[in-house]
Amino acid sequence: MKSNYNFDRIIERRNTNSEKWDRCDFLFEGENLLPMWVADMDFQAPPEVIEALERVTSHGVFGYSAYSDSTYESVQNWFSRRYSWDIEREWICFSPGVVAGISFIIQSLTEAGDEIIIQPPVYYPFSKLIEGTGRIVSENFLLEDNGNYSINFSELEELCTRPAAKMIILSSPHNPVGRVWQKNELEEILRICEANNIIVVSDEIHCDLTLGDSMHIPMGKIAPHYERLITCTSPSKTFNLAGCKTSNIIIPGKEMREKFQGTVLRNGCADPNPFGIAAMEAAYCHGEEWLCELKKYLERNLKIIRDTLKHELPEVRLIEPEATYLAWLDFRGTGKSWQEQDRIFRDIAKVAPDPGHIFGENGRGFQRINFACPETTLREGLDRIIRAFRKN
Numbered sequence: 001m002k003s004n005y006n007f008d009r010i011i012e013r014r015n016t017n018s019e020k021w022d023r024c025d026f027l028f029e030g031e032n033l034l035p036m037w038v039a040d041m042d043f044q045a046p047p048e049v050i051e052a053l054e055r056v057t058s059h060g061v062f063g064y065s066a067y068s069d070s071t072y073e074s075v076q077n078w079f080s081r082r083y084s085w086d087i088e089r090e091w092i093c094f095s096p097g098v099v100a101g102i103s104f105i106i107q108s109l110t111e112a113g114d115e116i117i118i119q120p121p122v123y124y125p126f127s128k129l130i131e132g133t134g135r136i137v138s139e140n141f142l143l144e145d146n147g148n149y150s151i152n153f154s155e156l157e158e159l160c161t162r163p164a165a166k167m168i169i170l171s172s173p174h175n176p177v178g179r180v181w182q183k184n185e186l187e188e189i190l191r192i193c194e195a196n197n198i199i200v201v202s203d204e205i206h207c208d209l210t211l212g213d214s215m216h217i218p219m220g221k222i223a224p225h226y227e228r229l230i231t232c233t234s235p236s237k238t239f240n241l242a243g244c245k246t247s248n249i250i251i252p253g254k255e256m257r258e259k260f261q262g263t264v265l266r267n268g269c270a271d272p273n274p275f276g277i278a279a280m281e282a283a284y285c286h287g288e289e290w291l292c293e294l295k296k297y298l299e300r301n302l303k304i305i306r307d308t309l310k311h312e313l314p315e316v317r318l319i320e321p322e323a324t325y326l327a328w329l330d331f332r333g334t335g336k337s338w339q340e341q342d343r344i345f346r347d348i349a350k351v352a353p354d355p356g357h358i359f360g361e362n363g364r365g366f367q368r369i370n371f372a373c374p375e376t377t378l379r380e381g382l383d384r385i386i387r388a389f390r391k392n
């Protein structure tokens, strides 16, 4: 495929302090595993980002840093240009990551014993943050019908009317099932939450990674009037900047914003780092062409997964993602229990995906495979999986 960027290039990530590569064998208790877990990409960031970071490095002074006018504008312009969502500058709050941001939100706006709704199977740190702060996880399990996921609205309504219910954390687009929520679905979530005074935390970290014709709609556009909405954004998934620890939590409501900022200050996390600022600004200002090419590559990789499974391992079903570079694969058709699947991946395939059971009990029997890697790596992973599951 002709591209100005070389996504085929294999970049050695071992011995670079990479969590995905250097901690894989330890965390999965295996040997020489091929990492296909955790959501970062095996590609370099856009060249403009690398150049911006080189400028910071060669300046050589790495003192305390702060967003400037151009930083705020880069964030505002990105969302206005791509989603026609107008964010006011004062709504933008820095956080050293979305996970940290969600923890600060929980600590700022709920009390121990409050119930916080999540929609499993879902990004597993949500439940860890809720439990870790003494709040209670309230599970609104997604419905799955023949590989199609949807929201159980009647159950959501019941959960929201419970006296202890205070907040919902949405994954939009949804990790791991890859759904891009439609306007009517977002409106229905909002209707239910508004009627029950529930705080909506919309984690939109994957919003730029829509595939095919899918279009992400920010909850902020559906609910510009709703004072109890917070949106979590970041360039980290889009441009592979997770290690730069820079994300933006968008909080239009003044009271909620002040509480959030108080918590960030109290936790000593109010200062962005100079690398994260430079990387984000360069990505949002100059990264669009790269992103467009990246998405073509991801779609091609997805096709490889689709075609390979269809021909070589048809008992495994690909849940077609509408966004993200994470393929949610249904291995239940192999007849292997989720525990057996873990063993086969670790000991025979020597591949480390994220096992579905960590995303919630309705994730059992599924595997989440990260396909943001060069085609050769992807094919190697698929080969290993096919050989292992065919003979076991």
Ligand SMILES: Cc1ncc(COP(=O)(O)O)c(C=O)c1O
Pocket (backbone or CB within 6 Å): 038, 039, 096, 097, 098, 099, 100, 123, 171, 175, 203, 205, 234, 236, 242, 247
């Ligand atoms: C839904 C979701 N939220 C948050 C994160 C992580 O965000 P951060 O690295 O900014 O804490 C991820 C990473 O995979 C994610 O999938």
